[in-house]
Amino acid sequence: xxxxxxISLLREALRDKRKDxxxxxxxxxxxxxxxxxxxxxxxxxxxxxxxVLSVFVNPIQFxxxxxxxxxxxxIERDEQAAYEAGxxxxxxxxxxxxYPHKAGVSLIVNSRTNVLCGAKRPGHFxxxxxxxxxxxxxxxxxxxxxxxxxxxxxxxxDSLIRDFNIPVELVPVNTVREEDGLAKSSxxxxxxxxxxxxxxxxxxxxxxxxxxIDSGERNPEKVIAGIKEELDSSTSGEIDYAELLSYPELxxxxxxxxxxxxxxxxxxxxxxxxxxxxxEI
Amino acid sequence: xxxxxxISLLREALRDKRKDxxxxxxxxxxxxxxxxxxxxxxxxxxxxxxxVLSVFVNPIQFxxxxxxxxxxxxIERDEQAAYEAGxxxxxxxxxxxxYPHKAGVSLIVNSRTNVLCGAKRPGHFxxxxxxxxxxxxxxxxxxxxxxxxxxxxxxxxDSLIRDFNIPVELVPVNTVREEDGLAKSSxxxxxxxxxxxxxxxxxxxxxxxxxxIDSGERNPEKVIAGIKEELDSSTSGEIDYAELLSYPELxxxxxxxxxxxxxxxxxxxxxxxxxxxxxEI
Numbered sequence: 001x002x003x004x005x006x007i008s009l010l011r012e013a014l015r016d017k018r019k020d021x022x023x024x025x026x027x028x029x030x031x032x033x034x035x036x037x038x039x040x041x042x043x044x045x046x047x048x049x050x051x052v053l054s055v056f057v058n059p060i061q062f063x064x065x066x067x068x069x070x071x072x073x074x075i076e077r078d079e080q081a082a083y084e085a086g087x088x089x090x091x092x093x094x095x096x097x098x099y100p101h102k103a104g105v106s107l108i109v110n111s112r113t114n115v116l117c118g119a120k121r122p123g124h125f126x127x128x129x130x131x132x133x134x135x136x137x138x139x140x141x142x143x144x145x146x147x148x149x150x151x152x153x154x155x156x157x158d159s160l161i162r163d164f165n166i167p168v169e170l171v172p173v174n175t176v177r178e179e180d181g182l183a184k185s186s187x188x189x190x191x192x193x194x195x196x197x198x199x200x201x202x203x204x205x206x207x208x209x210x211x212x213i214d215s216g217e218r219n220p221e222k223v224i225a226g227i228k229e230e231l232d233s234s235t236s237g238e239i240d241y242a243e244l245l246s247y248p249e250l251x252x253x254x255x256x257x258x259x260x261x262x263x264x265x266x267x268x269x270x271x272x273x274x275x276x277x278x279x280e281i
Numbered sequence: 282x283x284x285x286x287x288i289s290l291l292r293e294a295l296r297d298k299r300k301d302x303x304x305x306x307x308x309x310x311x312x313x314x315x316x317x318x319x320x321x322x323x324x325x326x327x328x329x330x331x332x333v334l335s336v337f338v339n340p341i342q343f344x345x346x347x348x349x350x351x352x353x354x355x356i357e358r359d360e361q362a363a364y365e366a367g368x369x370x371x372x373x374x375x376x377x378x379x380y381p382h383k384a385g386v387s388l389i390v391n392s393r394t395n396v397l398c399g400a401k402r403p404g405h406f407x408x409x410x411x412x413x414x415x416x417x418x419x420x421x422x423x424x425x426x427x428x429x430x431x432x433x434x435x436x437x438x439d440s441l442i443r444d445f446n447i448p449v450e451l452v453p454v455n456t457v458r459e460e461d462g463l464a465k466s467s468x469x470x471x472x473x474x475x476x477x478x479x480x481x482x483x484x485x486x487x488x489x490x491x492x493x494i495d496s497g498e499r500n501p502e503k504v505i506a507g508i509k510e511e512l513d514s515s516t517s518g519e520i521d522y523a524e525l526l527s528y529p530e531l532x533x534x535x536x537x538x539x540x541x542x543x544x545x546x547x548x549x550x551x552x553x554x555x556x557x558x559x560x561e562i
Contacts, residue, residue, distance in 0.1 A: 104393055105444045106388070110386065110387055137446040138446050156385070156386075164415055165288060165418040167292070
């Protein structure tokens with residue numbers, strides 16, 4: 001396994017490896033790897049000759065009042081985890097390497113963003129698609145792996161790839177959970193002990209929503225009300241949003257049908273957690 | 282030579298050809314090929330194993346009052362010219378093939394555009410970088426060839442490629458001229474006989490500007506005044522702009538130094554012609 005910080009050196013290394021027709025699987029991350037990332041790496045390892053992991057906390061996808069500075073970082077631990085997962089190359093660039101000058105051309109996301117996290121984080125997905133476009137152009141992967149925990153991110157990247165004919169296959173991977181149902185996240189470390197005990201209520205409320213739909217409920221408002229009731233009664237967290245939308249279009253629906261997503265964000269004292277389920281009727 | 286209209290078929294054909302490490306040179310055009318394009322194709326042919334020509338009149342780079350509908354088209358003649366130039370593949374997609382759905386993600390050009398043609402054609406360069414990003418992703422060329430007649434376009438594409446780390450080398454090619462100095466252009470066919478006789482004054486005025494600089498003039502305003510005088514006295518065309526800027530940054534300068542561009546647009550009755558020279562002191 002090699003850790004590479006320069007774009008030109010990574011390109012050179014991949015060019016050599018690719019000559020024989022080897023396929024490249026790519027897992028983009030902001031580091032501080034947990035089992036969610038491990039499941040992406042495992043899948044990439046199974047399906048490709050070469051696996052590239054990027055570790056880059058992307059400043060332009062954080063808002064001015066968000067946690068860019070305090071986002072958890074631990075490259076040594078990440079290197080160890082990547083090594084164990086069979087990664088071939090870690091791309092670990094500096095902010096300077098990725099953004100050496102003010103950009104003259106910008107990517108703007110116009111759809112699938114005015115809901116869920118996008119509504120609360122203006123410019124966030126512009127930053128996500130910008131860094132991914134750069135990473136795709138640098139690494140030129142055959143397949144790129146993304147966790148469905150950020151289902152809106154997957155929907156936006158699906159749009160990016162189709163709109164610009166990017167020659168990469170998007171592989172969405174199911175959310176990995178703790179035994180009590182809490183979705184794995186780098187931000188879970190910021191939960192207090194009490195909050196950590198309450199946090200599984202997020203997934204429980206989503207399971208309750210699914211049960212309601214399974215039993216025939218087709219009114220989105222009633223399903224959302226069921227979620228809010230469950231959460232309010234069992235956590236001190238504040239519901240940031242609870243929405244039921246079509247997927248991947250992320251449009252509001254009058255009646256539950258086809259493929260839908262039920263997605264939640266809950267604010268605790270030092271962490272804002274998200275989770276979702278996708279249901280097909 | 283093959284003419285291919287579908288993205289998937291072009292990708293397949295290029296994948297086969299590229300297996301042995303062949304390099305791909307790409308010349309994007311809106312068709313109606315003239316000797317300017319021929320010089321791009323000639324250069325691409327000399328420097329690459331495979332040459333791809335695209336012929337696509339890109340609707341999204343035309344403004345509502347511009348000449349998208351009447352832009353000259355003649356694919357049979359283009360095929361003949363491409364064949365003679367040794368092109369391997371003509372990519373000739375429909376508008377539907379390139380833009381099958383409303384885009385959810387947009388490219389916006391923020392710099393190098395509020396001058397020259399960009400100032401008069403809001404959104405024009407957004408359309409240019411969008412179609413080029415798509416074409417680069419579809420064709421994945423090693424080198425792409427652009428004429429310096431559209432020097433602002435070259436500056437904007439240079440920014441696009443650097444900002445997004447696009448793995449393609451931009452090759453700028455000098456403007457090809459008629460014997461009397463008029464820059465070759467698909468739009469020259471729209472000149473009346475009288476206008477055609479006057480049109481060489483455009484390049485003459487640029488040569489006059491260069492002579493002024495060579496003789497020591499360092500004041501941009503005086504150089505521009507010299508150009509306007511020359512043009513007003515010898516053509517019925519209306520000067521759309523005459524500017525002297527740094528290159529490729531396209532910023533106004535107080536004093537002529539370093540690398541600069543002197544660029545002109547002149548409106549005749551049915552054609553708006555552009556030309557420029559780049560001068561290094």
